[in-house]
Amino acid sequence: MRYFITLLAVFSLFITNPVHSQPDSLRANSPWNAQWIAINNPLDKGTGYGVYYFRKSIDLAGKPSKFIIHVSADNQYKLYVNGKLMSIGPARGNLYNWNYETVDIAKYLTNGKNTVSALVWNEAQYRSENQISLRTGFIVQGHSSAEEVLNTNNTWKCVEDKAYQPVWGYFVAINGQNMDMNKTVSNWNSPTLDDSKWPAAAGLFGGQPKGLSDGFGYILQPSILPARELVYQPITLVRNATGIQLPATLKLPLTIPANKKVIILLDQTQETNAYPTINFSGGKGAALSLGYAEALYDRGSNFKIKSNRNDVEGKEFRGLTDSLTSNGGAGQTYTSFLFRTYRYMRVIVQTADEPLVIDSLYGTFTAYPFKAEAKFNTDNKEIKQILDIGWHTARLNAFDFYFTGQYYERLQYIGDARIQALIAFYYSSDDRLTRNALNQMDQSRLPEGVTLSRYPTQGTQIIPT
Template sequence: MFKKISLLLCLAFLTSTIKAQVVPVNPDLLKKQWTAWWITCPDVAQRDYGVYHFRKDFNLTTPPKKFIIHVSADNRYRLFVNGKDICNGPARGDLYNWYFESIDIAPYLKAGANVIAAQVWNMGTLAPVAQISNQTAFVLQGDTEAEAFVNTNSTWKVMQNKAYKPCSIDNGERLKTYMVIGPGDDVNANFYPWNWEKLNYKTTNWKKPQQIANPVTAGYGTDNLWTLVPRNIPLITEKLQRMGKIARFTGIKTINNFLSGSTSLTIPANSKVSILVDQSFNTVAYPELVVSSGKGSSIKVTYAEALFKDGVKGNRNEIAGKEIIGNFDIFNPDGAEKRLFRPLWLRTYRFIQLDIVTKEKPLVINDFYGMQTGYPFKPVASFASNDYSLQDIWKVGWRTAELCAGETYYDCPYYEQLQYEGDTRIQALISLYVTGDDRLMRKSLLDFYHSRVPEGLTQGRYPSNRLQVIPPFSLYWVSMVHDYWLYRNDEEFLKQFLLPMEEVLKWYENNLDHQKQMLGPMKWWNFTDWNTAFDFGVPDGANDGNSSIITLQYAYTLQQA
């Protein structure tokens, strides 16, 4: 049967560059020391696990028309203005390229009392492999003298949130795979400082923060702990995403559709209840669970892409006789009304299981939903075919691409959330063709450029707090630069890569077997692909000489360079 296929691309997007930030940065801040301070919580181990709250209360006689601030933290932060969640960050980078976000918060300010507050966390040695860190810290800098009175310094206040402790720290062992996304959150609501980010909260027992150092940007300073650079991608978005359906439940006689948000579910006292939710598709989101009463109860929230039977996934639509195994969070309610649990970092799931144990008081689930999150791609290309199966493949393919794009491209959003050249080259081309948005592509080119080791090779994945060198992936990076050159007239951006590309190719030239006109023995992990023929993904001849596959890839890359 003849199949008609059409693919429409907006070519204008393939030849123009999109600006990274809509909020400008005062040029003076990019060439001199900031007047704000990096601040931290005193009397805590600065490189250990911890969750902290910072806030600055102030008054305004009139609401400003513009009020630009620049914000960053280590490991991460979530910023609130007068109780409203404004943004989170910083975009992942490294200590030489530590990103800061620029936000105009004027729309959220008012005449009279105001508060800027930030939740900051450091996962310590449990942090995701994609998270590079120095120590716990937070900084906020006003763009000009008009905003300088909110600069972080000793006039702010800080407290450690002792409601948090890490859980789900054995993911790799339980799932029998490489899983490095960081721990889950075990939160005891009895110790949580509820409403800490809102006006009129009493900070009587909060501490004066410790001032660490004045921030500097790239090219300046000495003895730098972090070298700041402006964020070069848009802010990550969030939107309400209702859960799918209740797939099964045990421990309770009947169950209503509390997932709709229009009704609540009461879990009786002294019960042990399990509820499996099927989103019906994989998603990346911040799950939000709202509960009331239930003092002394516990709720374990487990996330999975698929269910398992005897350690095997199989058909994801089949759940009979299968169990959930995955990363998890734990929330322990304090008995108050409409307490919100939300993990610090995003979660990936198709299935979520709530395992609930109540004590003397019943627990009310008021609502359960997700805040879907990811890079804000906007498709401008379209695909059409009279073969409807191809239409479905297009939709699934693009949804997969969206799931694998956040502050970096992800190899996978569930297990690793790491950016590898071998995946990223394909992902960058897909997002460029479908959306015309090159900002995440540009950031990935820079990320790998920043990852280079003394031999001239890029690291195999980056950002990463563990060293991994995959020489064939350095060739992919050279190909990525070539891809960008094909679609963008941007010589000023590209010229910084010329010498690094030459160093990559020189490494291969130095490893040539001139007698056989092929590559000789090579060091590091010469991964090509996972299959049954290659030992740990490495083709014959890569380590001991004369690999045809990698030699051909080298020749292909030379043609592009």
């Protein structure tokens, strides 16, 4: 009897507190008018590694006060309006609970011509363990008839960017990227780009929200989570450098002479989750790399010992790396698709016959937008330091679900998520990430009724308790 009452209470939590609601203008329980779209290439089946750009331009008679669209993609997208980053998503889920983000893009729209563009990527077999996938796809649905002008169909255009190649390595969280600037599609998100030669995108199938009696592909649901925080975060503290003399604070722009190898170790002073961006010019044929490490290893320890994490002398760097090749032009830019976790960033530049200029280098911090509402007053500085470190750690492990290990795994384990949720409840009244965790662990159940140890995940792991 006690088991039955407990089970009934758990189910009532989900029944009496629904966390999803379709907006009325989307005609709940009705198919979307928008289609999932992809590149129009019969040889591209949508299941391999690929990076794609989508664009559509519209004319508006005036600047709207609001313009709401619903956006999703597989694996992930970055949405731009007139060249400005508007949204990153979707929050991860599974095929029967595939999230879409709701975005009001009005603030970046203008009177006259407007261009909406999106970067969509599929990392295929190289993707994170937390990324469930069917195939490459992108969808936009207008919230009402006025916004349906942006519905995805073959009026959108799409090209593939062949500049990117995956870097294989066993990081459950993410892998690095290789990018050859000689092959990239420049200015793809610029509203002034002439895209008249871009081919039309191919329609795949219609958008299907939860509640339909029949469905194929992705069963769409509105994400219950707010947009993740994005904050500019410079990294300027130089810990050491070889091949060049530098002050303790990095001054940019910085010119690397021709036929020179330079290694710069930068220190964020604490661990962060951020999208690194490097802008550079010249240096045709130069090789650049950005490496990311949460700490350095003791030299000679076979990369097994991390002692004092503030020390860099007598240490070795090992970590996830992004590699770039310069095309020699001005205004080259790279930003990672997924955020990187690091305290230390190692920049290596090997120039060829031309000097290269690093114009700017910075991160964009990202996390679930928790606000610390609680306060703990004490004169004990050590307790305050412990609390500050703990809250910082909690924030680094909260994104579109609770992470266990943002550097190595980025997986939501039910036992760890419970502790993280309790920490969040002490600090904040925002319970949405915890509701999301409850939903996802419930969705992970096997036919026998047993939950997986972690979710979302591609594989099956059960940890008996």
